[in-house]
Amino acid sequence: MKEKEFIHLCQPDSCKSCGACCGLYNYADSRRESLLLRLRRRTELFRNTVKGKGDLAAFSDMIRKAESQDKLYEVIYCCEYLGFLDNEEKRVGCLLHPLQNDGVDLRDVSFYGRELCDGHFCPSYHHLSREEKQSLINIIDDWYLYGLCVTDIDIVKEYFRFISEGICEVPDPERLCEGKLREIALAFFSLKVSWPFRSPESNRFGKYYFDGSQYMISHIDYDSLGAERSRYDKIFLSLSSRFTSLEELKEAEDTIQRNIDEFISCYCEKC
Ligand code: SF4
Ligand code: SF4
Structure with missing residues (x-):
């Protein structure tokens, strides 16, 4: 029997993705327009200043100084390396991922560490049925709403x-x-x-x-x-x-x- 294809909730297609577990919605101001500007600015900064691992500390420092650090819940980490993966700003995701850096995985500098960032599957992976996952993916083509609903x-x-x-x-x-x-x-x-x-x-x-x-x-x-x-x-x-x-x-x-x-x-x- 043919094995059913795994449904990737984090990055399901080219129209949207989720960044919830990287702290996307944990900013005190988590309105769509505020998050859009936040992700846009840091993606630009990353593309312009990070050429290798040695540039990450300065990038992190600049982001922390430039962005409001007010959170909804202090105990939930908000990662500064979450940005847009595409020029159309449809997909949020990890700027340290190897697909964003010519195959070089930079995630070992992250707060959670490379293994956790790479291997994390939130409860929705386990608790939503295959039909529920696929339905949601078919219904929503907007990163902001998708991340809120899929979680x-x-x-x-x-x-x-x-x-x-x-x-x-x-x-x-x-x-x-x-x-x-x-x-x-x-x-x-x-x-x-x-x-x-x-x-x-x-x-x-x-x-x-x-x-x-x-x-x-x-x-x-x-x-x-x-x-x-x-x-x-x-x-x-x-x-x-x-x-x-x-x-x-x-x-x-x-x-x-x-x-x-x-x-x-x-x-x-x-x-
Ligand atoms: S909250 Fe779940 S679906 Fe969203 S990025 Fe994290 S693991 Fe993926
Ligand atoms: S380093 Fe980890 S927590 Fe930060 S954006 Fe990447 S996957 Fe998310």
């Missing part, structure tokens, strides 16, 4: 669980490459950046918050809203939600439900 196991699994229940099968990733279905699914995952009920707390990342010493899950207080735990609770947590009234909670549920219903009817009608 959020709950939101991916929950969305496809509701969809699968509605269509009585696992959605075929091939049908998510283009067209209306892809648009609907992309609208759902784009809520990661446009969710109107996102908590204003700055120490939140997805369902987690950091109290200065440890990560904790920021649960939604349904009792205070006079409501039962929502069927979309896990999705709401992934979206860092905070609701101030029952009306807000209902509106949020309707938003998710509408998207799922739309996907299901489009899938069944083969639109």
Whole structure:
């Protein structure tokens, strides 16, 4: 039997990639436009000043002086060697990687060391199914959104669980490459950046918050809203939600439900 091809979540294709475990989203200001400028500047500096290993200390020093070092979580490392791998700025990745340096691997100067940088596979590799991985890759072609979603196991699994229940099968990733279905699914995952009920707390990342010493899950207080735990609770947590009234909670549920219903009817009608 032919072995199934390994799905590389970090660098799946030429349209996007992920840099989450290199600390990409751990800057206090992790808005898309801020990260874009940060990655652009350091990539230019790297290309202009690093000709070999001996130039890396000066590069690191310049980056640390030039960039804000304010982080979301102090204990998570933000690596200065993360940049853009292509001129089109579609793929984020390691500037020290041998493919970026004429075959020379410079990663042994990194905080984690070459072996860890080379061999790290985040939990999404293990917990997302093959179909979930491929679907996500087919739906999202944007490094910023892709990295946020591929590392959020709950939101991916929950969305496809509701969809699968509605269509009585696992959605075929091939049908998510283009067209209306892809648009609907992309609208759902784009809520990661446009969710109107996102908590204003700055120490939140997805369902987690950091109290200065440890990560904790920021649960939604349904009792205070006079409501039962929502069927979309896990999705709401992934979206860092905070609701101030029952009306807000209902509106949020309707938003998710509408998207799922739309996907299901489009899938069944083969639109
Ligand atoms: S968070 Fe996961 S998918 Fe993203 S770069 Fe790291 S190992 Fe790859
Ligand atoms: S050196 Fe390691 S942590 Fe830094 S960007 Fe490269 S892979 Fe990521």
